[in-house]
Amino acid sequence: MSFPTEVLHLDLKKVERPAGESILNISNLNVSHHDHHILKNINLNIPKGKITAFLGPSGCGKTTLLKSINRLTDLHGGMKVKGSIKLNGKEILNGSSDLPDLRQKMGLLSQRPFPLPMNIFDNVAFGLKIQGVKNKTEITHRVEFHLKQVALWDEVKDRLRSPATKLSIGQQQRLCLARGLAVNPEVILADEPTSALDPTSSRKIEEQFLELKKNYTIILVTHILRQTVRLADNIVFMYLGEVIEQGTPYDIFQNPQSDILKNYLSDGH
Amino acid sequence: MKKAKVIEEQFFKYLLGFFTYSLILILFFIVYEIAKKGIPALSWEMITQVPKGGFYFGKEGGIYNAILGSLYLALGASLISIAVSLPVALFMNISMVRHEKILGAIRLVLDLLWGVPPIVYGAFAFSIMIIFGLKASLLAGILTVAFLIMPVMIRAMDEVLKNIPVGLFESTLSLGATRFEVAGIFFRQALPGIATAFLLGFAKGIGDTAAVLFTAGYTDYVPDSLVQPAATLPLAIFYQLSSPIEEVKARAYAAAVVLTLLILAISIVSRYLSSKVSKNTVL
Amino acid sequence: MVAVRKIKEYSAGAWTLTCVFIVLLLPLLIVLSLIIKASPIFNVAEVGQLLFSSAWQPSSGKFGFLPFILSSLVVTAIGLIIMIPLSLLPAIYLTQYASPRVLGVMRSVIDILAGIPSVIHGVWGVLVIVPLISLHVGPLFGNDTSGYTVLAGGIILAIATLPFVLHMLLEVFRSIPIELKEATLSLGATYWETIKKVVLKKAMPGIIAAFALGISKAFGETIAVLMVVGNVVQIPKGAFDAGYPLPALIANNYGEMMSIPMYDSALMFAALLLFVVVLVFNFISRILIQRTTTY
Numbered sequence: 001m002s003f004p005t006e007v008l009h010l011d012l013k014k015v016e017r018p019a020g021e022s023i024l025n026i027s028n029l030n031v032s033h034h035d036h037h038i039l040k041n042i043n044l045n046i047p048k049g050k051i052t053a054f055l056g057p058s059g060c061g062k063t064t065l066l067k068s069i070n071r072l073t074d075l076h077g078g079m080k081v082k083g084s085i086k087l088n089g090k091e092i093l094n095g096s097s098d099l100p101d102l103r104q105k106m107g108l109l110s111q112r113p114f115p116l117p118m119n120i121f122d123n124v125a126f127g128l129k130i131q132g133v134k135n136k137t138e139i140t141h142r143v144e145f146h147l148k149q150v151a152l153w154d155e156v157k158d159r160l161r162s163p164a165t166k167l168s169i170g171q172q173q174r175l176c177l178a179r180g181l182a183v184n185p186e187v188i189l190a191d192e193p194t195s196a197l198d199p200t201s202s203r204k205i206e207e208q209f210l211e212l213k214k215n216y217t218i219i220l221v222t223h224i225l226r227q228t229v230r231l232a233d234n235i236v237f238m239y240l241g242e243v244i245e246q247g248t249p250y251d252i253f254q255n256p257q258s259d260i261l262k263n264y265l266s267d268g269h
Numbered sequence: 270m271k272k273a274k275v276i277e278e279q280f281f282k283y284l285l286g287f288f289t290y291s292l293i294l295i296l297f298f299i300v301y302e303i304a305k306k307g308i309p310a311l312s313w314e315m316i317t318q319v320p321k322g323g324f325y326f327g328k329e330g331g332i333y334n335a336i337l338g339s340l341y342l343a344l345g346a347s348l349i350s351i352a353v354s355l356p357v358a359l360f361m362n363i364s365m366v367r368h369e370k371i372l373g374a375i376r377l378v379l380d381l382l383w384g385v386p387p388i389v390y391g392a393f394a395f396s397i398m399i400i401f402g403l404k405a406s407l408l409a410g411i412l413t414v415a416f417l418i419m420p421v422m423i424r425a426m427d428e429v430l431k432n433i434p435v436g437l438f439e440s441t442l443s444l445g446a447t448r449f450e451v452a453g454i455f456f457r458q459a460l461p462g463i464a465t466a467f468l469l470g471f472a473k474g475i476g477d478t479a480a481v482l483f484t485a486g487y488t489d490y491v492p493d494s495l496v497q498p499a500a501t502l503p504l505a506i507f508y509q510l511s512s513p514i515e516e517v518k519a520r521a522y523a524a525a526v527v528l529t530l531l532i533l534a535i536s537i538v539s540r541y542l543s544s545k546v547s548k549n550t551v552l
Numbered sequence: 553m554v555a556v557r558k559i560k561e562y563s564a565g566a567w568t569l570t571c572v573f574i575v576l577l578l579p580l581l582i583v584l585s586l587i588i589k590a591s592p593i594f595n596v597a598e599v600g601q602l603l604f605s606s607a608w609q610p611s612s613g614k615f616g617f618l619p620f621i622l623s624s625l626v627v628t629a630i631g632l633i634i635m636i637p638l639s640l641l642p643a644i645y646l647t648q649y650a651s652p653r654v655l656g657v658m659r660s661v662i663d664i665l666a667g668i669p670s671v672i673h674g675v676w677g678v679l680v681i682v683p684l685i686s687l688h689v690g691p692l693f694g695n696d697t698s699g700y701t702v703l704a705g706g707i708i709l710a711i712a713t714l715p716f717v718l719h720m721l722l723e724v725f726r727s728i729p730i731e732l733k734e735a736t737l738s739l740g741a742t743y744w745e746t747i748k749k750v751v752l753k754k755a756m757p758g759i760i761a762a763f764a765l766g767i768s769k770a771f772g773e774t775i776a777v778l779m780v781v782g783n784v785v786q787i788p789k790g791a792f793d794a795g796y797p798l799p800a801l802i803a804n805n806y807g808e809m810m811s812i813p814m815y816d817s818a819l820m821f822a823a824l825l826l827f828v829v830v831l832v833f834n835f836i837s838r839i840l841i842q843r844t845t846t847y
Contacts, residue, residue: 072439077369104445114437117457127444132554176440183445278744285645289658292642292718295711296665299676306679356568357575364568375576377838382579384765384834385827386772388799392823393582395806396589399816419575447557449564476669478775479799483806503671507775510675525675529668536664 023048023187023217024069029083031064031073038064040241042083046187046234051209051218053232055225055252057264061241062221066189069219070106071099087187104131107180109190113172115164116179120156123164123175127183146178150208170201177208187217194227206231225265229253237261300529307526310519316527320489320520324500324509327489328516332524335505337491339528341407342499343475346414350422350470353415355463358426359452362433376427382420387479390417395483408495410485417480418470425469429462430455465539472535476528478503502528586824593817602821608785615818617825619787623702623795626788627777628770630706631713635766639714640759643721648747659722666715674779677708682780685792695792698782703791705781712776717766724758724841725751761840768833771826774799798822 022045029042039061046052054062064073071092073079085092092102104127116123124143133139143160147153152174156167164175173193180188190209194202209218209231222228228235228249235252237245239260245252256262314331321330365372394413403409433455441454456463478501486498487508502524509521593602597615605616646655686699728751736746752759782794783804802819809816 067439070443072442075366075435075438075442077367079367100442100445100447103443106443108440108443110436110440112436114434114440116437116441116454117460130444130446130450130557132557180443189443274742274745278742281744282645282649285641285649288638289642289645289650292638292658292665292714293661296661298680299668299672299711302676302679303672353571353574356564356571360568360572375572378576378579380838381831381834382575384768384772384830385579385582386769386774386799386830388772388774388802389582389586389823389827389830392802392806392820393585396585396816396820399810416578419578423575447561449561450557452564472667476667476671478669478671479803482803503669503775506671506675507779510678510779521675525672529672532667532669532672533664536667540660540663 020050021048022046023088024219025084025086025089026069027084027086029065029068029081029085031061031068031082032080033064033076034078038241039068042243044236044243044246046217046219048217049213049215050233051213051220051231052234052236053228054219054221054236054238055223055228056238056244058223059240060238062238063191065238066191066219066221069187069189070103070108072108104183105185106187106189107177107183107185109173109177109180109188109193111192112196113169113176115167115172115175118164119161120164120167120175121160124179124182127179131183142182146182147175149181149212150174150178151204152178168201170197170204173197173201173205174208177205181212181216185216187219188212190218190220192221192223194224225253237264239264300533303522303525303529307522307529310523311526315520315523319491324487324489324505324520325512325517326514328514330520332502332505332520332527334489334491334500335502335524336527338407338485338488338499339475339502341492342410342414342481342485342501343471345407345411346418346474347467347471349411349415350418350474351467354419354422354426354466354470355456358423358430359455361423361427362430363438363448363451363455366438379420379423379427383424387417387477388482391480391483394480398484404496405484405486405498406496407485407492407499410481410499410501411495413480413484414474414477417477418473421473422466422470425466426459426463429459429466433458461542461545465542468535468539468542472532472539475501476503476532478507482507502531583824583827586820586827589820590817590824593814593821596814606787610812610815610818613814615814615821617798617822619785620796620798620801620822621825622787623781624771624797624799626702627705627709627781627795627797628767630703630791631709631770632763632767634707634710635714635717636763638710639718639721639762639766643718643725644747644752647722647725648743648751662715662718665711666719668712670712670773670775671779673708673712673776677704677776677780681707690792693792695790697792698794700780700782700794701792702781702788702795705777705795705797706791708776708780709770709773712773713766713769716769717762720762720765721759724755724762727758728754757840757843761837764833764837764840768830768837771829771833772799774803778803798826802826 024046026042026044029039030037031039042065054065056062067073068081069085069092073081081093083093087102087105116126118126121143124146125139128139128142144153147156152171155171164172167175194205197205206227209220212218220231232249235247235249236243237252244258245256245261252261253265256265316331316336317333318331319334320332321327361372361375365375390413394409398409437454437458438451441451446454481501481504485501487500487504488498489500492499505524506521506528509517509524512518593615596613602615602617603621604618606618607614607616608619642658646658650658681704682699684699685701685704686697689703690697690699732750732754733746736750737743741749777797778800781797781800783796783800784794785796786793788795802822805815805819809819
């Protein structure tokens with residue numbers, strides 16, 4: 001059934017499933033919140049250096065899955081997380097790990113930008129400072145580098161010391177991306193990063209992601225089908241807390257296997 | 270609509286409005302009466318001199334002892350209080366966020382402490398002082414008032430910290446920040462609210478009578494060490510108001526005006542702080 | 553992680569835990585020390601005697617607290633009668649009728665009133681209320697009074713406690729969902745009818761909670777009441793009698809505590825009594841508030 005691709009005017013070619021090492025291995029992950037079982041027996045391998053999208057209707061648990069990866073689930077009372085998540089072979093879920101350092105390896109880009117209560121320069125420099133970088137020249141260079149990385153430098157280079165909150169929401173989101181990149185993560189966790197943005201800013205963020213793919217692994221939670229087509233190498237389709245299907249955009253849109261996925265696609269998101 | 274109902278509607282509306290605006294009247298009435306008696310009593314001598322000839326009988330001098338005593342005491346108590354209150358409030362909103370039941374229990378205890386009247390704090394402090402044979406002193410006053418205002422400060426800071434969006438917490442953690450570093454971010458984010466909490470505690474400390482009654486003592490002089498007793502504005506009013514000597518009474522009124530002005534000034538500054546959204550904060 | 557970061561984290565954590573302990577231990581310490589200091593008095597008299605006897609002669613070892621307990625009750629009752637309309641009616645007006653700007657201005661007024669120290673209320677009471685009662689109100693009822701009465705105490709108490717109760721009432725009324733009002737109005741009820749029959753009913757537990765808190769604050773109010781209430785050890789039989797509430801007892805006599813045997817225990821017993829009453833009303837208030845927020 002190729003109905004969805006016709007409607008979306010896609011031109012998908014069959015691509016081999018991304019091979020290569022996995023950077024994250026999730027096994028038997030079960031997450032429940034106050035007896036409400038959100039994630040059920042998740043088994044997933046996230047390939048390195050690719051963009052993996054978590055796709056599904058609201059309530060399917062994709063954001064919870066994302067937040068389990070860097071243990072932001074710890075912030076919520078009543079959240080029970082069981083199972084295993086390994087980053088480069090090292091277990092994340094069992095308290096003994098050096099949590100701040102582990103979290104630093106996985107940058108977060110939220111739905112809405114949350115700039116730190118400081119000026120633009122300090123926002124990007126924050127991560128560097130807590131890593132112990134003291135050299136002022138190095139900090140200045142790194143800040144410039146990362147701001148250029150997100151195509152924000154030209155817009156802010158004359159007002160680096162002005163408050164970050166004065167920026168537009170699209171600029172703030174790019175700032176948050178730069179801030180996250182400054183700590184040299186290996187994985188970028190993006191939770192519907194363009195949902196609060198206008199089309200131009202969204203496009204800019206998407207362009208960054210395609211560039212960043214060269215050096216980082218990206219996990220993208222989204223409900224925008226077109227976005228997954230534009231960006232994702234690998235799509236994980238979820239429904240009611242379970243992984244239903246995985247594959248390339250071709251696999252998912254041209255060749256959906258399960259009825260749930262077929263129904264989701266034909267609902268025309 | 271029936272005529273009777275219309276009349277009933279209007280009647281109650283005006284009745285309610287009357288009671289509401291009469292509150293403004295009460296406030297003005299209070300300030301006016303204090304000012305009426307107090308402003309004539311104010312003079313340069315009044316605020317720069319200590320009472321001469323004993324505070325109860327001496328006709329000369331002023332309330333400098335009480336002004337400085339109050340400032341020392343309120344400032345000392347507020348600084349000690351915030352050194353304890355700020356970590357507790359941050360702790361509640363950073364480390365304890367996950368443990369909802371324990372957090373609820375802590376807030377319960379704080380509520381309880383907030384409800385304890387100052388006189389009970391005073392009586393408690395006094396009984397400790399008796400056990401250890403301590404005399405009334407500035408330090409005793411500072412410590413007692415510090416405990417008195419801690420629940421107020423913690424509660425006020427907790428209110429602001431509670432409202433920090435969880436997204437900021439998540440973003441900061443994702444940058445690899447330790448809880449101490451997150452606390453630093455929260456502090457900057459909530460700074461106007463924290464400053465307001467400090468001022469709130471300071472105002473309560475400077476206006477308190479019942480707790481300092483037992484603990485700080487009273488004196489004609491400005492204390493130059495922590496172990497000496499200290500005069501305070503509320504006690505200056507309390508002790509001198511009922512004197513038959515007019516000049517002594519005048520000191521009480523002057524102290525009342527000074528105290529009221531201080532409180533009003535603090536109120537205005539806190540209003541300004543809480544309405545002004547700091548330029549660096551995320552809404 | 554760099555060592556310096558770890559050190560900062562651990563030392564900040566240690567100080568924080570110390571502070572948390574201090575704050576959590578404080579109420580326990582207060583209760584314990586009051587109990588310890590008050591307990592000797594139980595060797596001299598039973599609880600029943602202490603609470604219900606009106607014989608107060610410390611130098612002869614007689615400690616009947618009834619006059620003080622009743623004075624506290626009378627002053628609080630008078631205060632409550634005055635405070636209820638003065639807080640409830642403005643709360644209704646501000647949340648149901650007034651514009652947001654008026655509400656904002658009044659919030660500032662209430663906050664400023666809340667900040668006025670006890671002693672200033674007392675001064676105002678002495679300057680205004682006491683003469684008012686002595687020269688005008690008393691004679692109206694055929695009473696020759698100095699003005700230092702439980703009535704004065706009640707009036708001042710009402711003014712001192714009112715801002716806190718009003719603040720809480722505003723919160724209670726604001727938590728009533730607007731849809732409820734809209735639904736009732738669309739059934740044809742007038743605005744005032746809606747308020748009378750629906751809003752007030754829904755808010756009732758919260759309203760009682762606010763007044764329970766008011767009672768708790770009223771019992772503990774010391775200085776303002778002390779300055780106008782007369783401080784005569786007797787059971788007040790009318791509004792124009794002088795009284796001697798519990799906190800005033802403690803405040804006025806702590807100086808002599810050590811010179812008369814058992815006096816210190818007696819005063820600490822009074823403080824303990826106060827603490828318990830305040831606690832009880834505080835808890836009642838909390839439980840009622842929880843009932844409003846979980847419908």
